[in-house]
Amino acid sequence: MDTALQSLVDQVQAAVASHTPLCIRGSGSKDFYGNLPQGQVLDVRHWQGIVDYDPSELVITARAGTPLALVETMLSEQDQMLAFEPPHFGLAATVGGCVAAGLAGPRRASAGTTQGAVRDFVLGARLLDGRARQLRFGGTVIKNVAGYDVSRLLAGSLGILGVILEASLKVLPRPRAELTLQQDCDEAAALLRCNQWGGQPLPLSATHWHNGVLSVRLAGAEAAVREASATLGGQPLPTAHAAQFWTALREQSADFFAGDLPLWRVSVPSTAVPLGFDAPQCFEWGGAQRWLRSDLPAAQLRARANQLGGHATLFRGGDRSAGVFTPVSSAVLRVHRGLKAEFDPTGIFNPGRLIQGL
Amino acid sequence: MHNAVVVQHPELIAALRAVLPAGALLVEPEDTQPWECDGLTLIRQRPMAVVLPDTEEQVVQVLQLCHAHGVPVVPRGAGTGLAGSAMPNAEGVLLAMARFNRVLSVDALARTATVQPGVRNLAVSDAAAPYGLYYAPDPSSQIACTIGGNVAENSGGVHCLKYGLTLHNVMRVRGWLVDGTPIEFGGLALDAPGLDLLAVMIGSEGMLAVIAEVTVRLVPKPQLARCIMASFADVGQAGDAVAALIAAGIIPAGLEMLDQAASRLVEPFANAGYDLDAAAVLLCESDGTPAEVAEEIERMCSVLRAAGATRLQVSADETERLRFWAGRKNAFPAAGRAAPAYYCTDGTIPRKHIGTMLKAIAAMELRFGLACPNVFHAGDGNLHPLVLFDDSDPDSVARAEAFGAEILEESVRLGGTITGEHGVGMEKINQMCSQFDADSLEAFRGVKRAFDPAGTLNPGKVVPSLHRCAEYGRQRVSAGRVAFPELPRF
Ligand SMILES: Cc1cc2nc3c(=O)[nH]c(=O)nc-3n(C[C@H](O)[C@H](O)[C@H](O)COP(=O)(O)OP(=O)(O)OC[C@H]3O[C@@H](n4cnc5c(N)ncnc54)[C@H](O)[C@@H]3O)c2cc1C
Numbered sequence: 084m085d086t087a088l089q090s091l092v093d094q095v096q097a098a099v100a101s102h103t104p105l106c107i108r109g110s111g112s113k114d115f116y117g118n119l120p121q122g123q124v125l126d127v128r129h130w131q132g133i134v135d136y137d138p139s140e141l142v143i144t145a146r147a148g149t150p151l152a153l154v155e156t157m158l159s160e161q162d163q164m165l166a167f168e169p170p171h172f173g174l175a176a177t178v179g180g181c182v183a184a185g186l187a188g189p190r191r192a193s194a195g196t197t198q199g200a201v202r203d204f205v206l207g208a209r210l211l212d213g214r215a216r217q218l219r220f221g222g223t224v225i226k227n228v229a230g231y232d233v234s235r236l237l238a239g240s241l242g243i244l245g246v247i248l249e250a251s252l253k254v255l256p257r258p259r260a261e262l263t264l265q266q267d268c269d270e271a272a273a274l275l276r277c278n279q280w281g282g283q284p285l286p287l288s289a290t291h292w293h294n295g296v297l298s299v300r301l302a303g304a305e306a307a308v309r310e311a312s313a314t315l316g317g318q319p320l321p322t323a324h325a326a327q328f329w330t331a332l333r334e335q336s337a338d339f340f341a342g343d344l345p346l347w348r349v350s351v352p353s354t355a356v357p358l359g360f361d362a363p364q365c366f367e368w369g370g371a372q373r374w375l376r377s378d379l380p381a382a383q384l385r386a387r388a389n390q391l392g393g394h395a396t397l398f399r400g401g402d403r404s405a406g407v408f409t410p411v412s413s414a415v416l417r418v419h420r421g422l423k424a425e426f427d428p429t430g431i432f433n434p435g436r437l438i439q440g441l
Numbered sequence: 442m443h444n445a446v447v448v449q450h451p452e453l454i455a456a457l458r459a460v461l462p463a464g465a466l467l468v469e470p471e472d473t474q475p476w477e478c479d480g481l482t483l484i485r486q487r488p489m490a491v492v493l494p495d496t497e498e499q500v501v502q503v504l505q506l507c508h509a510h511g512v513p514v515v516p517r518g519a520g521t522g523l524a525g526s527a528m529p530n531a532e533g534v535l536l537a538m539a540r541f542n543r544v545l546s547v548d549a550l551a552r553t554a555t556v557q558p559g560v561r562n563l564a565v566s567d568a569a570a571p572y573g574l575y576y577a578p579d580p581s582s583q584i585a586c587t588i589g590g591n592v593a594e595n596s597g598g599v600h601c602l603k604y605g606l607t608l609h610n611v612m613r614v615r616g617w618l619v620d621g622t623p624i625e626f627g628g629l630a631l632d633a634p635g636l637d638l639l640a641v642m643i644g645s646e647g648m649l650a651v652i653a654e655v656t657v658r659l660v661p662k663p664q665l666a667r668c669i670m671a672s673f674a675d676v677g678q679a680g681d682a683v684a685a686l687i688a689a690g691i692i693p694a695g696l697e698m699l700d701q702a703a704s705r706l707v708e709p710f711a712n713a714g715y716d717l718d719a720a721a722v723l724l725c726e727s728d729g730t731p732a733e734v735a736e737e738i739e740r741m742c743s744v745l746r747a748a749g750a751t752r753l754q755v756s757a758d759e760t761e762r763l764r765f766w767a768g769r770k771n772a773f774p775a776a777g778r779a780a781p782a783y784y785c786t787d788g789t790i791p792r793k794h795i796g797t798m799l800k801a802i803a804a805m806e807l808r809f810g811l812a813c814p815n816v817f818h819a820g821d822g823n824l825h826p827l828v829l830f831d832d833s834d835p836d837s838v839a840r841a842e843a844f845g846a847e848i849l850e851e852s853v854r855l856g857g858t859i860t861g862e863h864g865v866g867m868e869k870i871n872q873m874c875s876q877f878d879a880d881s882l883e884a885f886r887g888v889k890r891a892f893d894p895a896g897t898l899n900p901g902k903v904v905p906s907l908h909r910c911a912e913y914g915r916q917r918v919s920a921g922r923v924a925f926p927e928l929p930r931f
Contacts, residue, residue: 137791139685139688139793140684140687140792216880219881222856224822225789229860229873230877230881233885236640259690282550282572284729303729303733305736306732309732350630353551372631414625415624422888425890
């Protein structure tokens with residue numbers, strides 16, 4: 084066995100034997116996310132490398148510690164991309180952290196073609212579980228229904244089921260043309276427009292509203308982008324400026340995200356009315372992902388999100404001790420407990436990170 | 442497989458009779474017999490009883506009663522599944538969900554539809570059509586199969602490469618755990634807190650929860666679709682053309698292949714105009730706005746030409762496009778006409794091995810003495826070889842089963858999977874032992890336990906027991922080949 088892998092297995096075995104909680108960690112770029120990390124750090128960065136990449140198969144397989152930036156560079160050399168446009172939140176973000184956090188960027192809600200959550204692009208994974216077993220789920224082909232889809236369950240699991248050792252991700256060709264348009268409108272009008280456009284065959288690849296400005300990124304065949312830009316109207320952003328704009332949004336380096344006020348992520352149906360609240364806000368994903376800067380009580384924000392058919396997460400900052408995620412129903416919790424008991428019977432992996440007490 | 446003796450449970454039957462309306466409980470052999478198999482007619486088993494509830498309350502009562510008596514429940518939709526996933530249990534109740542057939546709502550602005558599980562796949566698109574929307578996954582069985590079955594199998598269709606599988610198009614599933622506890626997976630937002638249980642629920646073959654309601658994502662109908670029909674003189678070349686299209690950065694709306702035997706099989710049936718001299722025919726579709734389609738069709742044609750296509754024909758209008766597809770979509774009925782019976786398998790392999798696989802299948806045709814035309818979702822590397830056999834001849838049946846098993850083994854050897862979209866069910870349960878190691882299989886059992894601790898929801902499917910894998914291992918000869926014809930597969 085490779086020494087880096089052997090070391091992970093040894094550390095997990097030792098932790099199981101001594102009931103020592105482990106905090107699975109790549110570069111730590113997402114330490115801020117989820118409930119407070121606890122336990123002894125299990126560093127997966129040495130377990131890195133591209134296992135396989137064949138552009139005509141549209142899949143890349145990488146070890147967990149592989150830098151995300153390396154993967155993206157390799158893909159862009161072949162004119163391909165990770166279509167969920169993952170945020171890095173740090174220069175050294177890893178593939179394992181990307182899958183475990185399950186966060187997607189602006190392209191998440193692109194219209195027409197396959198939706199862009201991380202899990203939608205996970206084809207297979209290897210997991211080191213709490214019995215120190217090395218498990219393999221899924222595979223490297225696009226269609227695969229052999230056995231339960233555990234590899235996709237790992238996307239967004241925040242490491243509570245074990246150490247993601249390797250992931251096979253579906254990749255897509257980069258669009259041939261891209262154009263960002265901006266137009267002035269208030270939030271309610273922006274929400275309506277985004278939803279109406281979503282029902283038309285338009286090559287939308289990202290939407291964003293903030294402070295009375297709606298920004299729309301079109302991506303696809305040249306003809307499609309040209310035609311759609313005529314339909315949508317608005318001011319085109321120069322190419323370099325547009326790239327910076329979407330990167331700043333994805334990486335949360337835009338001005339909106341600066342400062343110490345807690346950042347809330349409110350996930351609601353795209354057609355939900357504006358949240359209200361006297362607080363700085365913006366939205367993405369055609370209205371399905373709303374960001375809010377506020378130190379209002381969690382209960383108040385959660386109640387509003389719930390009323391609109393969604394949920395609210397304390398994404399960054401604030402007091403994480405009360406739990407950053409909306410609690411799940413008792414039936415769903417029962418299944419979570421069952422899964423945790425199967426994959427991590429001694430409860431050593433990332434305790435409480437996704438669900439308090441689990 | 443032969444019918445095992447049905448176990449009787451008079452006490453439970455009496456209790457079920459009390460909660461179900463007249464005619465919604467079938468127990469007599471002549472009444473339960475029509476339910477003894479799904480679309481995989483090779484495996485049959487009569488259930489103890491069939492129930493056909495028409496209210497959610499009745500379903501909950503059925504689940505609670507069966508749970509209290511420790512009796513297995515097998516959910517069923519339209520019974521078009523091809524893997525025996527809905528095969529009844531001799532000791533259990535078959536829970537037919539087909540009466541839950543209402544489209545509950547279509548939200549055009551949000552682009553979602555909420556439907557009951559017994560709604561047919563095509564009925565969802567029909568309900569969405571007035572808004573210029575449709576439900577993208579389109580299994581060939583879409584006029585008959587239900588959304589509940591689609592969710593349970595993670596069904597695909599000919600447009601998956603671009604528009605995704607059921608998994609990518611379902612937002613929310615509401616249902617019950619095996620003891621009748623209500624549960625909801627996903628939601629109307631794009632994500633839900635906690636683990637993504639929706640992802641594991643989809644494709645779980647009715648083994649984790651019973652589905653009561655599904656919210657699907659609808660997508661805008663493209664303005665235009667055009668299809669290229671390309672002929673190749675060699676199947677390997679056609680396979681390479683598929684890889685070349687992808688490498689050129691093109692994601693066709695559909696990319697299907699028929700080998701010569703398949704073209705010749707369907708042509709008299711569908712009059713699609715296939716080139717019967719070609720070793721393989723590729724159907725390659727582009728959709729979008731007229732300008733977009735024109736641009737893409739041109740790029741596709743030049744890639745196909747460079748890959749050695751001997752003839753290219755682009756559909757001139759919608760009638761012609763549908764005619765091109767008619768052949769592909771009628772492959773199964775055509776096979777049904779050409780032979781007393783056919784057996785369709787579902788392996789998926791990396792696209793680059795398509796040529797290798799077709800050659801391996803040709804060799805198997807000789808070895809097993811059965812013809813096997815091939816149609817497949819080439820863009821996904823998902824094969825549907827159609828083994829033609831005679832179901833009245835036990836030897837022919839045994840050869841067909843062994844042929845199918847061998848194709849699955851070859852799919853695993855080539856780095857693929859035993860099933861792309863039909864599911865494992867009973868049919869491919871032995872080959873799960875080849876695709877997964879013992880630990881991973883045990884982890885699947887763990888997932889099952891987390892949802893269904895007593896193991897009574899559609900038990901015995903998908904995940905083989907240790908014992909079964911040991912048996913299967915013994916029966917395969919050392920060369921890694923399936924022993925024939927002694928091997929009982931079911
Ligand atoms: C001619 C033909 C062509 C086909 N073409 C395709 C194709 O192109 N692509 C493809 O993917 N498949 C195809 N299939 C296979 C089949 O149609 C699909 O698997 C379909 O999704 C099954 O739906 P069903 O309603 O018939 O389900 P059934 O066969 O009744 O059941 C399938 C599974 O779903 C479970 N189930 C059903 N309803 C529920 C519920 N309410 N709650 C929980 N579990 C439930 C059952 O337990 C079972 O495990 C084809 C089949 C035929 C006969």
